[in-house]
Amino acid sequence: MRASLIQIAVNEDETVEARRLRVASLVRQQEGADLVVLPELWTTGAFAFEEFGAEAEALRGPTFEAMAKAASDTGVWLHAGSVPERAADGQLYNTSLLFSPSGDLAAAYRKIHRFGFDKGEAVLMGAGHELVTVRLPRTTLGVATCYDLRFPELFRGLVDAGAETLVVPAGWPERRRSHWTLLARARAVENQAFVLACGTAGTHAGVPQAGHSIVVDPWGEVLAEAGPDEEVLTVEFDPAKVAKTREQFPALKDRVLGLEPPRR
Numbered sequence: 001m002r003a004s005l006i007q008i009a010v011n012e013d014e015t016v017e018a019r020r021l022r023v024a025s026l027v028r029q030q031e032g033a034d035l036v037v038l039p040e041l042w043t044t045g046a047f048a049f050e051e052f053g054a055e056a057e058a059l060r061g062p063t064f065e066a067m068a069k070a071a072s073d074t075g076v077w078l079h080a081g082s083v084p085e086r087a088a089d090g091q092l093y094n095t096s097l098l099f100s101p102s103g104d105l106a107a108a109y110r111k112i113h114r115f116g117f118d119k120g121e122a123v124l125m126g127a128g129h130e131l132v133t134v135r136l137p138r139t140t141l142g143v144a145t146c147y148d149l150r151f152p153e154l155f156r157g158l159v160d161a162g163a164e165t166l167v168v169p170a171g172w173p174e175r176r177r178s179h180w181t182l183l184a185r186a187r188a189v190e191n192q193a194f195v196l197a198c199g200t201a202g203t204h205a206g207v208p209q210a211g212h213s214i215v216v217d218p219w220g221e222v223l224a225e226a227g228p229d230e231e232v233l234t235v236e237f238d239p240a241k242v243a244k245t246r247e248q249f250p251a252l253k254d255r256v257l258g259l260e261p262p263r264r
């Protein structure tokens with residue numbers, strides 16, 4: 001299976017509209033890939049909090065339309081990263097869109113863990129509550145977004161729901177790059193799953209982005225890692241390796257659930 005992760009540079013010298021056109025063209029260049037992955041909030045930038053309200057879109061807004069068409073023109077499964085979604089009641093969400101090769105919406109995922117503690121995304125966006133998996137012909141995707149990567153229980157939930165390939169679009173800052181690669185490998189090893197983690201490059205709202213999109217196999221080996229700048233990271237992987245790893249080293253079967261808390 002071939003996946004292309006498009007590590008988009010999100011800089012302030014490009015308008016959202018221009019970036020949308022450019023990204024649609026980059027997706028169209030990935031013909032032959034089975035799956036194309038884009039990063040989190042690539043229209044605005046994940047740290048451009050002040051832009052979220054002005055650039056928010058209805059679910060089926062301009063980014064949805066452009067990406068659905070790019071997926072069907074190219075005949076690929078497309079995880080189109082996330083957009084700032086404005087729901088019918090006015091609430092904002094950080095919502096990922098996944099399209100089938102015919103351009104139909106296969107799934108939408110509202111980010112569960114919002115970043116920023118008492119500011120930024122954490123106060124501007126609503127939280128999603130539902131885990132999302134998507135069945136592709138050769139693997140089942142489990143999706144999460146950026147800060148979600150820090151919460152292993154979310155990924156266990158995805159694995160319990162059948163996920164074999166964990167896809168994580170992000171807008172991860174350079175300052176915590178070591179956490180990004182470490183956590184991507186940790187989620188792969190503990191869940192015996194592929195991790196496809198696609199970040200942004202560039203600098204927006206004064207926050208330099210880490211780049212370093214990464215693909216990790218179920219044994220924790222790094223199959224490919226991008227540099228700091230915009231790039232398309234293409235990788236071939238064998239989805240059957242998940243079942244083989246889980247069979248040969250069946251640690252997931254040794255989970256002990258419902259542990260009692262300490263008695264003090």
Ligand SMILES: NC(=O)CCC(=O)C(=O)O
Nearest residue numbers: 046115146147171173176
């Ligand atoms: N956009 C994000 O979720 C940023 C997450 C982050 O910077 C971190 O977890 O560190």
